[in-house]
Amino acid sequence: MGRQEAPTRPALPPHKRLALITGGARRLGAHLARMLADDGWAVVVNYRSSDAAAARLVDELAAKGGYARAIRADVSDKVDVATMFASIDQVEGRLDLLINNVGIYQPKPLPQVTPEDWDAHLQTNLSGAFYCCYSALPMLQQTNGSIVNIGYAGVDALRANPHATPYEVSKVGLLALTKAIAASYGPHGVRANMLSPGHLSNSIDLPDDMDAEVPLRRAGTLDDMAQALRYLLSAEYVTGQSLDVAGGYRL
Ligand SMILES: NC(=O)c1ccc[n+]([C@@H]2O[C@H](COP(=O)([O-])OP(=O)(O)OC[C@H]3O[C@@H](n4cnc5c(N)ncnc54)[C@H](OP(=O)(O)O)[C@@H]3O)[C@@H](O)[C@H]2O)c1
Secondary structure, eight states: OOOOOOTTOOOOOTTOOEEEETTOSSHHHHHHHHHHHHTTOEEEEEESSOHHHHHHHHHHHHHTTOOEEEEEOOTTOHHHHHHHHHHHHHHTOOOSEEEEOOOOOOOOOGGGOOHHHHHHHIIIIIIHHHHHHHHHHHHHHHHTOEEEEEOOTTGGGOOOOTTSHHHHHHHHHHHHHHHHHHHHHGGGTOEEEEEEESSBTTOTTOOSOHHHHOTTOSOBOHHHHHHHHHHHHHOTTOOSOEEEESTTTTO
């Protein structure tokens, strides 16, 4: 269930743009939240179980003079998601950017994948993103806002990934959703794109030989992702695209 964290919080300053980042309490999501706050955005940080990390991030951003709020919601639960957006509508009253950052990744060879593994990836990474887009789009049309879905490098080339098939399928589906939203809502002033990392330096399964897999011969950093997000937010004529931030991985 979405829940407001700080009853004494000051109101969102007028004309301040608001971003919601799902799974934003830690790692990539938190880094993008910090970057947006540095650029003057107000931020709502969604989390599921990282209460303490979300509260620390909100305090950190508020201490720097920004507006931030944390909302707990399981994005795979459509009631939770609807409650989270009702809270944003009520408290902040606007939304300019949705970043669907949640993406579970539990790699295993396809012969070992169970229906439960399949459902977890599709429900969290794809249905969860759809639920958020569904609730966000009416608000984004009011602000000429945009959606950035976090993908995975090479997702637009549709190659086999037998070591993480449910994950791959969820991200390919997310790309199809991104393009369909871009086509349907462009006339209503909303852009939708995908930002697709390869191996980030905090990945749980970095390859032994990075040089052999990544032409630019290093893992990506969270700053590489923030830089690409800044580009996507500024590129007003770009929609329906997946931008690989991957040093050439999976070309
Ligand atoms: N890291 C990489 O190398 C890499 C590479 C390619 C693509 N990506 C993509 O980049 C994105 C972020 O990656 P990451 O490694 O930073 O992610 P992560 O650490 O695995 O997960 C980020 C957050 O997602 C939240 N989350 C998971 N299930 C949720 C749910 N049902 N509802 C709400 N929140 C949920 C968790 O929140 P709580 O902690 O609150 O439970 C977690 O903190 C993902 O979409 C991933 O697929 C990452």
